[in-house]
Ligand SMILES: [Mg+2]
């Protein structure tokens with residue numbers, strides 16, 4: 690299985706300077722729909738891996754869920770859907786084993802699916818969290834600028 694793992698905030702959707710993505714101000718970043726379509730056409734499984742520090746705060750959870758809905762609707766309009774979505778709801782101080790760059794959110798997924806580590810890829814805007822995650826699972830990392838233009842992966846390395 691060839692897997693493309695994606696961070697969400699600042700990678701697929703606009704992340705405001707305070708780091709809390711809200712449904713107000715929601716926008717899909719340029720190139721995302723085209724980029725995902727290209728990957729899908731190549732047979733990639735699309736997996737979202739997102740760190741969300743909820744602090745047990747219902748308004749943060751609602752921001753997350755409402756943004757997911759808007760994103761999924763935008764993807765659906767482009768004939769796209771994520772195959773799997775994995776979430777770490779913890780903050781850094783909680784010491785969980787699922788906050789990127791830790792791999793707890795995909796451990797079971799990786800046990801259940803044999804992924805091609807040469808062809809699979811992690812795309813994200815944070816070297817430490819997303820790059821570290823890629824390194825930890827042995828999959829190459831493609832860094833994009835936060836809120837930048839989504840990389841056209843077909844031409845850059847496939
Ligand atoms: Mg990010």
Ligand SMILES: [Zn+2]
Nearest residue numbers: 777779785787
């Ligand atoms: Zn966690």
